[in-house]
Amino acid sequence: MSSNNRKGLLIINTGNGKGKSTAAFGTLLRAWGRGFRICVIQFIKSETGKWGEIKAAEKLGIEWHTSGDGFTSRSKDLDETTARARQGWKLAQEKIVSANYDLIVLDEFTYPLKYGWLDTTTVIDWLKANRPSELHLIITGRSAPVDLMEYADLVTEMNVIKHPYAQGVKGQPGIEF
């Protein structure tokens, strides 16, 4: 995947809409089409119904980690949520520096930052020092910290204009999860 024009982008999909993770999966599909090496780490415990993309990733042979299976709590001092977020970030750090990937997706990574389970400044400083120059990194989630958006190359905000839940329609498998 190397070329002289290649510059790894830090991409943030934020806002209150449904398309944040979905757009990341679309980019993943596009990258997979080009033979990129891809890793996805989901930071918020998967909802039971979130199967469409995981099933697809399995079929495509894309490496996929969720807080539900990969991040075990080893600290007695932190609650499980915080511990999972820190384990997830530790895993992300290993993947980022490994040089084994062209694209890494940190899905819903803004939440550990927003809720203070991870320190935003520390995370940004680490990325500045350690992010390989050709690695593309996508971070999704609501309320992305301003400092992180400042550091990012591409920031898109997804906003709901109209939503079927408001009309009493249930979430549709294969479309919304």
Next chain:
Amino acid sequence: MSSNNRKGLLIINTGNGKGKSTAAFGTLLRAWGRGFRICVIQFIKSETGKWGEIKAAEKLGIEWHTSGDGFTSRSKDLDETTARARQGWKLAQEKIVSANYDLIVLDEFTYPLKYGWLDTTTVIDWLKANRPSELHLIITGRSAPVDLMEYADLVTEMNVIKHPYAQGVKGQPGIEF
């Protein structure tokens, strides 16, 4: 794919951001993961570089039509762009009523409406009369007509907050196309 709770959604991804088509491809990936039957029709002639998603779709066995290969101009009275849009819509109508698909993506379909190559009211009336109740339909593109958004079930607006082109960084293959 049938179930009593299934309701086909009309989904619109609009706004000035990069994520409109990308989010549609993410939904496509999720739907493919669940075994949905999928068809994509791209209304604006593909840019040369738009290969990542088409390569992926080929590998996944997803039916994919672009204005570049599928829509030949047969009218002497219309310019080629208008003729292609009308051919594309005709193809879309055939696919929509065929009952052969669970999800159809009309990528960049807002442009033929916006520029008047197709009449928005006629298109909406046709969809109201002919869209199968279980079919999911995704329409992407800037400037979605208000009447179409009114008719839709789910509307998301993607807006650019920060873009690397402004900083002189070129579009990155596998990520942006």
